[in-house]
Amino acid sequence: MNSSREQPQPLGRVIGAVKDWVGRLGEIWVDAQVVEIKRRSGATQFMTFRDRVANMSVQVTASAVVLDSAGPLPEGSRVTARVRPRVWDKATSLSFECLEIHVAGEGQLLLRLEQLKRKLQAEGLFDDHRKRRLPLLPRAIGLVTGRGSDAERDVLTNVARRWPSAIFRVEHALVQGIDSAASLMTALARLDADPEVDVIILARGGGSLEDLLSFSDEGLVRAVAAAKTPVVTAIGHERDTPIVDLVADLRASTPTDAARRVVPDHVEESAGLALARTRLNRAVDVLLTREEHAISALRSRPVMLDPTSAFSAHYERLTLFRHRLGSAVEHRLRAEEADLRAAVSSIRALSPKHTLERGYAVLVGPGHESVSSIADASVGERIRAYLADGELTLDVVQTNPKEQHG
Incomplete structure (x- = not known):
């Protein structure tokens, strides 16, 4: 051009x-x-x-x-x-x-890890509902780490500093290389089978992606997911996230952080306990004071000072009712006595004995029948006469009928 x-x-x-x-x-x-x-x-x-x-x-x-x-x-x-x-x-x-x-290069490795991660996630191994709570104070702490590693020293030192009486079961394993995943699974299985171990820490220091590759091994990831004992992972540094972190019950950013997560701080717990004891004593004192005031208020009431004062008015009414009852009974007795005397007088007035005392006699025939007329007796019969002070035996010698006047 x-x-x-x-x-x-x-x-x-x-x-x-x-x-x-x-x-x-x-x-x-x-x-x-x-x-x-x-x-x-x-x-x-x-x-x-x-x-x-x-x-x-x-x-x-x-x-x-x-x-x-x-x-x-x-x-x-x-x-x-x-x-x-x-x-x-x-x-x-x-x-x-x-x-x-x-x-x-490394990207190809990341791709394979990402594909494995998606596969395990689809199976639900990363779901939050599978995560278990760590015990407040484990009886024994299982630790899987490399022999003599900085991670082992960090975990043991920091746990001892936070809780001096903590008990460890340490299983050393290969944490890098071809056989490291199998070695880690074997150590994990031993601790998971120990009934005294309440939590297991899987710890390793930092490293490259290839150095930490065994902690993304599918076999190890599934072993951690299937463990009966809660597992805490502390692999590498904060930026390192192998797949085993996603299935663990708790991911710690570092081995030191893992020590902080598995045991409480005895200094903080002692201070908290002392504070709680102080608050409890204060609460008990407040409660006792309130109850003492309530009892004092009850004691100051008139009914508590003189329990019989409430009965004074009732005593007066009872005295009045007693007086009325006595008067009514006395009146009734007088009335009954008067009636009784009248009845006695009537009985005495009608009594045969009273009649006899006035000079009359009761005649009884030989058959003990009453003789009330001359017709009831015959001349020659013997009859009895009952007087007020005794009886007489009489012989009928004559009967004189009473003349009737027209």
């Missing part, structure tokens, strides 16, 4: 030529680092790739399908990508279209 000051080429033609030349470069595989991902709701996604050595970067576009097929792709991942350079007409900017992308 010829050009000069007198015969310049149109800018659009030049841009088109550059675009055509770039388009003829074709596809190429590149090794790069993903430094930024801008996900959008549309079909096209945007990324920024940077050279892993030189300070050079480029804008990259990819379809959502291509980006999703790469799996989890955190920023900073090393990738191998099949790209095609493109020049955009309007902005005349150079970018690359990503046709295929794969996580490489």
